[in-house]
Amino acid sequence: xxxxxxxxxxxxxxxxxxxxLLGRVLPNQPMVRAVQDVSLSIAPGEILGLVGESGSGKxxxxxxxxxxxxxxxxxxxxxxANPASDLHxxxxxxxxxxxxxxxxxxxSLTIERILDSPLSVHRFGNRAERRVRIAELLELVGLxxxxxxxxxxxxxxxxxxxxxxxxxxxxxxxxxxxDEPTSALDVSIQAQVANLLVELQQRxxxxxxxxxxxxxxxxxxxxxxxxxxxxxxxxxxxAETLWNAPxxxxxxxxxxxxxxxxxxxxxxxGDVPSPIRPxxxxxxxxxxxxxxxxxxxxxxxxxxxTDGVTTACHLHxxxxx
Amino acid sequence: MPEPLFEVRHLxxxxxxxxxxxRPSRDVSFHVAEGEVLGLVGESGSGKxxxxxxxxxxxxxxxxxxGGELLFRxxxxxxxxxxxxxxxxxxxxxxxxxxxxxALNPVMTIGDxxxxxxxxxxxxxxxxxxxxxxxxxxxxxxxxxSRMAAYPHQLSGGMRQRVLIALALICRPALLIADxxxxxxxxxxxAEILALLxxxxxxxxxxxxxxxxxxxxxxxxxxxxxxxxxGRIMEEGPTRALLxxxxxxxxxxxxxxxxxxxxxxxxxxxxxxxxxxxAHLPPGCPFQARCPGAAPECTQDQPLREIAPGRRAAxxxxxx
Numbered sequence: 001x002x003x004x005x006x007x008x009x010x011x012x013x014x015x016x017x018x019x020x021l022l023g024r025v026l027p028n029q030p031m032v033r034a035v036q037d038v039s040l041s042i043a044p045g046e047i048l049g050l051v052g053e054s055g056s057g058k059x060x061x062x063x064x065x066x067x068x069x070x071x072x073x074x075x076x077x078x079x080x081a082n083p084a085s086d087l088h089x090x091x092x093x094x095x096x097x098x099x100x101x102x103x104x105x106x107x108s109l110t111i112e113r114i115l116d117s118p119l120s121v122h123r124f125g126n127r128a129e130r131r132v133r134i135a136e137l138l139e140l141v142g143l144x145x146x147x148x149x150x151x152x153x154x155x156x157x158x159x160x161x162x163x164x165x166x167x168x169x170x171x172x173x174x175x176x177x178x179d180e181p182t183s184a185l186d187v188s189i190q191a192q193v194a195n196l197l198v199e200l201q202q203r204x205x206x207x208x209x210x211x212x213x214x215x216x217x218x219x220x221x222x223x224x225x226x227x228x229x230x231x232x233x234x235x236x237x238x239a240e241t242l243w244n245a246p247x248x249x250x251x252x253x254x255x256x257x258x259x260x261x262x263x264x265x266x267x268x269x270g271d272v273p274s275p276i277r278p279x280x281x282x283x284x285x286x287x288x289x290x291x292x293x294x295x296x297x298x299x300x301x302x303x304x305x306t307d308g309v310t311t312a313c314h315l316h317x318x319x320x321x
Numbered sequence: 322m323p324e325p326l327f328e329v330r331h332l333x334x335x336x337x338x339x340x341x342x343x344r345p346s347r348d349v350s351f352h353v354a355e356g357e358v359l360g361l362v363g364e365s366g367s368g369k370x371x372x373x374x375x376x377x378x379x380x381x382x383x384x385x386x387x388g389g390e391l392l393f394r395x396x397x398x399x400x401x402x403x404x405x406x407x408x409x410x411x412x413x414x415x416x417x418x419x420x421x422x423x424a425l426n427p428v429m430t431i432g433d434x435x436x437x438x439x440x441x442x443x444x445x446x447x448x449x450x451x452x453x454x455x456x457x458x459x460x461x462x463x464x465x466x467s468r469m470a471a472y473p474h475q476l477s478g479g480m481r482q483r484v485l486i487a488l489a490l491i492c493r494p495a496l497l498i499a500d501x502x503x504x505x506x507x508x509x510x511x512a513e514i515l516a517l518l519x520x521x522x523x524x525x526x527x528x529x530x531x532x533x534x535x536x537x538x539x540x541x542x543x544x545x546x547x548x549x550x551x552g553r554i555m556e557e558g559p560t561r562a563l564l565x566x567x568x569x570x571x572x573x574x575x576x577x578x579x580x581x582x583x584x585x586x587x588x589x590x591x592x593x594x595x596x597x598x599x600a601h602l603p604p605g606c607p608f609q610a611r612c613p614g615a616a617p618e619c620t621q622d623q624p625l626r627e628i629a630p631g632r633r634a635a636x637x638x639x640x641x
Contacts, residue, residue: 053507053508053509053510054478054507156595157365158595159595186364186365186534186596187364187534187536187575187578187579188364188574188575188578188591188592188596188611189591189592189595190578191578191580191589191590191591191592192591192592192593194580194589194591195588195589195591198584198588199588213507213508215508216579216580216581217580219580219582219583220580220581220582220583220584220589221580221584239583240583253509254508254509256512257508257509257511257512258508258537260512260537260541261537261540261541262541263515263516263519263541263542264516267509268509269513270463270479270513271477271478271479271480271510272477272507272509272510287509
């Protein structure tokens with residue numbers, strides 16, 4: 001097996017619910033357990049999909065993977081080394097594409113200035129060389145050269161997201177975290193951007209962590225899928241295996257909700273609980289149709305099948321009774 | 322055919338924007354029968370939300386509506402006095418919007434908001450409270466008594482949307498207009514709200530106009546569907562038939578662009594280009610620039626015409 005490009009070991013991220021001075025000195029203040037003991041690795045050239053609903057912690061995990069926020073505990077390794085030891089070098093190799101290109105692009109700058117910024121920060125060539133690189137980047141993401149002189153608000157949503165992708169690619173990173181990159185786009189435009197992402201990944205041998213709530217898109221785009229629920233990964237495995245034979249009841253509920261063609265009653269009852277007070281035992285048990293007494297008492301351990309799917313569910317680890 | 326509950330004929334709306342004048346609804350006609358669910362599906366900028374709001378004169382400014390008839394049980398809403406319209410909207414037409422956080426009053430408890438509506442319709446305090454509790458129970462809201470005392474921010478998104486539906490249904494409207502009612506919700510919660518909406522509309526014999534960008538949501542809930550693009554209805558028909566065998570090239574392209582298999586099967590059939598600039602529309606079909614089958618005929622106006630019983634399409638090529 002090839003050495004992973006990115007590896008997370010026992011990563012947790014907790015936030016104080018009251019980030020004020022008073023909140024910090026008061027004992028026992030509630031914490032949001034956004035990410036809880038997550039371990040995973042991404043091979044070079046792989047696309048790992050991270051799916052989950054709101055509050056699952058998928059975006060937080062993406063930010064922690066890039067060390068945009070330090071983990072509360074656990075380690076992040078990149079290319080076998082600790083990226084925190086040289087953050088500037090790490091940023092050159094690991095970049096991010098955000099969901100909403102309208103708010104992640106500085107509206108007072110032209111597209112040229114936006115794309116020039118990562119190049120200057122990382123001291124890429126002189127002015128003329130940077131200009132050539134910007135033209136290259138625009139072509140790479142399928143935008144006409146004259147777009148360089150436009151401002152973000154003069155572009156459509158799809159074009160703005162192409163600029164967001166070009167900005168992430170500017171300094172030739174190896175790894176990109178894409179956080180819901182097509183969620184703000186219409187279906188017809190989403191397909192264009194999804195095709196572009198796959199084309200770029202293959203052409204430039206990129207590695208992606210693709211975060212989305214859209215399971216169909218994740219199945220289409222990703223090699224493996226990780227499913228998060230209330231801060232934990234409940235199932236991770238090859239995309240087609242997980243899509244065709246989901247093991248965790250939450251994955252199954254999510255899949256059925258997406259593929260349903262009729263109004264059958266949902267398999268997950270009620271709403272997602274708050275990550276401030278996740279239920280004890282398996283966090284999914286209050287909504288789970290298969291839950292038994294064990295589920296409320298003990299957190300399930302992760303077990304791996306011969307198909308390479310790892311899941312954390314008592315059904316696959318000695319039963320729920 | 323019996324007279325429809327609600328019929329919109331040749332609706333035209335107009336706005337002035339920085340880029341010029343736009344018409345979000347251009348000669349839009351549709352009808353909703355008693356107890357029927359009609360879906361209005363389209364991407365952003367298609368005009369679906371403006372059309373839905375203008376159809377019950379909720380559009381701001383109201384002068385944006387410059388043509389058409391809005392017939393509710395045969396009476397034209399456009400000819401109605403403001404007071405009569407308010408009465409009608411309070412008793413017979415209700416609306417649920419996408420963002421329940423913005424639609425609920427943040428400084429009133431759920432109970433006060435529910436009972437207030439009931440009392441406006443002339444009920445006693447006691448009766449209003451009982452009706453509100455019964456409705457919360459019906460919407461499968463756990464611990465309804467304590468929820469009555471809660472403020473909107475203390476509830477989850479799914480719970481807030483259920484409260485909003487409760488508010489809309491409290492006076493048993495004949496028509497519910499639901500504008501992206503589940504778009505802000507997680508998919509597992511969405512499934513539950515859709516199932517609930519379907520149960521309730523059957524129970525109350527209520528008709529619905531459901532606005533959504535999501536074909537899967539439309540497919541699950543609606544009897545009929547109308548597909549909008551750049552201010553026009555491009556295709557209309559019974560949901561199952563239309564989704565299984567779309568006749569308009571736009572509907573076909575839209576359905577094909579939804580990811581189905583994996584990238585190993587090849588690129589997604591994306592629709593090339595972007596939706597047209599509403600301020601500078603080409604003559605004829607608004608989809609022609611992106612259409613794989615575009616021909617000189619497409620620069621002619623494409624009226625919505627019947628291509629099979631119950632099915633209409635606005636494309637000269639479309640046939641049964």
